[in-house]
Amino acid sequence: MATNKPHVVCVPVPFQGHINPMFKLANLLHSRGIYITMVLTEFNVARLASSSSTESHFLEGFNDFSIEVIPDGLPPDNKRSVFNLHEVCYSFQAVQGEPKMAIRSLLMRLLESPDTPPITSVISDSMMNFVPEVCIELGIPLLHFFTTSACGMLGYMQYDELVKRGDFPLKDESYLTNGYLDTSIEWVPGLIKEARMKHLPTFLRTTDPNEIIFNYLAESARNAKVAAGLILNTFDDLESEVLKEIGKVITNIYTIGPLPKLTQQANEQELLPLSGSLWKEDDNCLEWLDKRSPKSVIYVNFGSIAVLTPEQLKEFAWGLANSKHPFLWIIRSDLVIGESNIITEDCYRExxxxxxxxxxxxxxxxxxxxxxIAVFLTHCGWNSTLESIGEGVPMICWPFIGEQQMNSLYAGQEWRVGVEMEEGSVQREGVEGLVRDMMEGEKGKELKGKAMEWKKKTDEATKPGGSSYNNFNKLVRNLAGKENHC
Incomplete structure (x- = not known):
């Protein structure tokens, strides 16, 4: 039988970097007495099930937490990688596409079901563009969850302006290499003065006016402006100027990050044993780290979507090896484009x-x-960046795609917790030099000190009475109908 609990339907983008924060948010809301329906794609349900280390199958559900499954509209053999983003966008924007039809059917079924509480709100990843229209049609309040940084989101919010100014599309391919991307974007209020065209989300780098990802994400930014609220995984002190600018067009903003730190404040007995990992996690890493000295290890992870060429992998590999410092390197199965055997060669292993x-x-x-862990060599995805800041770990930044370039800029120039590598280019001498600077030099000491200052600020933001803690409480009250969304 249905209860009188508030019922929130959560719809994440079906990529790892979006699933993780949505799972955390849903778990926290559930711990506060909200009934959760998590909507996942068929493809990712299979991956989550195969990677789960929990004894009970997570699809069996928990009390007041259910999983619903929809198709993503892609064929089974589609790898759903960075190279298939165009196909994902095509599927998600189709007027009569499978995802849109499926979410409509699902929400209608849940609205009529006697076994679940009535839906009170939908929290949708802002990049699920087929959800807003359905929510408007069915009269369901919608909150957007932008899983990027606020500075990254502000970049996406400029996409329409780029078209108006004639800066999109690029005039020809020479604009990728002739210095045009180094043009100042001081016309964007709220961003730091060092921001350049190259720091705006990378999907503008095309000569095609119909570039689907650019236009798709421009629509996502527009949709965020008309929702009942906007949730951001950041905190006020970290991105205050950017948040002020976003707040001029979106007034109902909930800054509740870093979500991992907010989760640490929750009662463990009230949290569910949920994992949003699409890969099986290797616990041996922690055992290996237990045998290392404090602040002695470089952690290397380029996230769930970045890819390397075999040559880039080789240069990173020998740069790390030549630094003579211990390192833990996460190399997922699809990280490298093409064949590379450097990490299995006997001479490298030796x-x-x-x-x-x-x-x-x-x-x-x-x-x-x-x-x-002393240093994090990262692609600067927002989850990784924020987790690193939250634990006081300085970064070596090698951005790959999307808003990662903006995250890298802010990590290096504004927050002073990272050093920026040149985008795309990798030389082993450069990798070795940066590692040595961070582990042995004055620059490293400076950044480690600054990183610890930011760790303290994340702790303050997420503890009782902090800005993120209070904003989360406000979000819970609104979802429970105790305050108006607007």
């Missing part, structure tokens, strides 16, 4: 045998919390 561990996936939050 070189790193006493100080390098290569693993396929890990529980990153636990790794960054480990006392042996």
């Amino acid at each position: 070189e790193i045998k006493d100080r390098g561990l290569i693993s396929s996936w890990c529980l990153q939050e636990k790794v960054l919390q480990h006392p042996s």
Whole structure:
């Protein structure tokens, strides 16, 4: 029988970096007495089930937490990788496409079901563009969850302006290399003065006016402006100027990050044993780290979507090895484009045998919390960046796609917790030099000190009375109908 609990339907984008924060948010809301329906794609349900380490199958559900499954509209053999983003966008924007029809049917069924509480709100990832229209049609309040940084989101909010100014599309391909991307974007209020065209989300780098990802994400930014509220995984002190600018067009903003730190404040007995990992995690990483000295290990992870060429992998590999410092390197199965055997070659294995561990996936939050971790070599995805800031770990930044370039800029220039590598280019001497600077030099000491200052600020934001803690309480009250959304 249905209860009188508030019922929130959560719809994440079906990629790892979006699923993780939505799972955390849903778990926190559930711990506060809200009935949750999590909507996942068929493809990812299979991946989550195969990677789960919990004894009970997570699809069996928990009290007041259910899983619903929809198709993503892609064929079974589609790899759903960075190279298939166009196909994902095509599927998600189709007027009569499978995802849109499925979410409509699902919401209608839940609205009529006597076995679940009436739906009170939908929280949709802002990049699920087929959800808003359905919610408007069915009269369901919709909140958007933008899983990027606020500075990254502000970049996406400029996409329409780029078209108006004639800056999109690029005039020709020479604009990718002739210095045009170094043009200042001081016309964007709220961003730091160092921001350039190259720091705006990378999907503008095309000569095609019909570039589907650019236009799709421009629509996502527009949709966020008309929702009942906007949820951001950041905190006020970290991105205050950017948040002020966003707040001029979106007034009902909930800054509730970092979500991992907010989760640490929750009562463990009230949280569900949920994992949003699409890869099976290797616990041996933590055992290996236990044997290392404090602040001695470089952690290397380029996230769930970035890819390397074999040559880039080789340069990173020898740069890390030549630094002579211990490192833990996560190399997922689809990280490298093409064939590469550098990490399995006997000479390389021999070189790193006493100080390098290569693993396929890990529980990153636990790794960054480990006392042996000194530096994080990262792609600057927002989850990774925020988790690193939250644990006081400085970064070597090598951005790959989307808003990661903006995250890298802010990490280096505004928050002073990272050093920026040149985008795309990798030389082993450069990698070795940056690692040595961070581990042995004055620059490293400076950034470690600043990172610890930001860790303290994340703790303050997420503890009782902090800005994120209070904003989360406000979100819960609104979802429970105790305050108006507007």
